[in-house]
Amino acid sequence: MANSRFEYVKQFEYSDNLLPNTWIVVRVDGRGFSKLCAKYNFEKPNDRRAIDLMNAAAKAVVTELPDITIAYGVSDEYSFVLHKTCTLFERRASKLITTIASTFTSYYVHLWSTYFPDTPLSPPLPSFDGRAVCYPSVQNLRDYMSHINNLYNTTFWSLIKLGGFDAKEAEKFLAGTFSADKNEILFSKFKINYNNEPEMYKKGSVVVRDYELVEPGSHNVAETIDNVAEPVKQSKTQDENDRKRRNKASVVVDHLDIIKDDFWDRRPWLLSNKPGKIPKQI
Numbered sequence: 001m002a003n004s005r006f007e008y009v010k011q012f013e014y015s016d017n018l019l020p021n022t023w024i025v026v027r028v029d030g031r032g033f034s035k036l037c038a039k040y041n042f043e044k045p046n047d048r049r050a051i052d053l054m055n056a057a058a059k060a061v062v063t064e065l066p067d068i069t070i071a072y073g074v075s076d077e078y079s080f081v082l083h084k085t086c087t088l089f090e091r092r093a094s095k096l097i098t099t100i101a102s103t104f105t106s107y108y109v110h111l112w113s114t115y116f117p118d119t120p121l122s123p124p125l126p127s128f129d130g131r132a133v134c135y136p137s138v139q140n141l142r143d144y145m146s147h148i149n150n151l152y153n154t155t156f157w158s159l160i161k162l163g164g165f166d167a168k169e170a171e172k173f174l175a176g177t178f179s180a181d182k183n184e185i186l187f188s189k190f191k192i193n194y195n196n197e198p199e200m201y202k203k204g205s206v207v208v209r210d211y212e213l214v215e216p217g218s219h220n221v222a223e224t225i226d227n228v229a230e231p232v233k234q235s236k237t238q239d240e241n242d243r244k245r246r247n248k249a250s251v252v253v254d255h256l257d258i259i260k261d262d263f264w265d266r267r268p269w270l271l272s273n274k275p276g277k278i279p280k281q282i
């Protein structure tokens with residue numbers, strides 16, 4: 001093909017490389033999951049099997065793609081974070097998004113029968129769209145992750161199930177409300193104290209590699225990493241060692257408070273991109 005008269009068609013391939021030195025978040029979101037959840041009778045607002053299935057698919061994605069440092073999910077969406085120095089696929093948006101969304105979808109469908117053994121899937125099959133967003137600083141990234149929560153879903157479904165609203169009315173009622181308003185609606189209308197909801201639903205699910213936790217306050221990774229302007233080049237041997245340690249670490253799903261500093265302070269590898277210590281086997 002090289003040098004043929006057809007060679008010029010390559011010029012139509014546009015560049016969609018994401019901005020360097022920024023945290024890339026690829027978010028996948030279930031397509032038409034309001035319908036899918038109704039079709040398979042998911043419990044409202046949170047179906048334990050459905051959440052476990054989302055988490056299992058996310059865990060498989062993180063395991064297959066070691067460039068992902070952390071993933072976080074609620075409802076029908078999952079956000080996958082790539083380190084600001086990540087160079088996977090030269091940071092091409094289309095390749096990153098399609099790889100993550102298709103790997104996630106494959107595992108979701110593959111693992112469906114484990115979580116819904118008595119409910120076979122039928123077309124239209126589950127699928128996920130994806131998008132990529134770049135966040136320039138650690139604070140921007142953490143604020144993005146903090147804004148995702150389950151409070152909306154809980155309030156939405158309480159209005160429908162307990163308040164007699166239909167979906168359109170509930171959506172309109174909640175438009176423009178802040179967290180405090182939703183907490184107030186839950187409490188005043190339905191006597192639900194959101195604080196007492198199960199951790200798993202309230203906190204969402206986080207997927208990380210499991211290294212030994214460190215003492216908080218012993219370092220300031222966020223500041224150090226924000227100050228890195230150009231990725232530090234390390235030797236091939238060091239790259240290889242990091243890769244091995246990443247592959248050795250087990251990928252775990254947990255329900256933790258990712259808004260608090262403590263979560264990040266105890267897990268410096270999330271921001272530094274340097275694998276931590278593998279915990280000793282007991």
Ligand SMILES: Nc1nc2c(ncn2[C@@H]2O[C@H](COP(=O)(O)OP(=O)(O)OP(=O)(O)O)[C@@H](O)[C@H]2O)c(=O)[nH]1
Pocket residue numbers: 029030031032033034035037038042043044045046047048050051075076
């Ligand atoms: N019953 C139930 N529904 C859920 C659960 N998790 C997610 N959902 C549904 O998933 C929907 C997610 O919202 P959206 O992503 O905005 O809506 P969507 O129908 O998927 O539409 P698009 O994403 O635009 O294709 C919510 O409206 C819920 O109805 C669950 O655990 N139980």
Ligand SMILES: [Mg+2]
Pocket residue numbers: 029030031032033034076
């Ligand atoms: Mg959706």
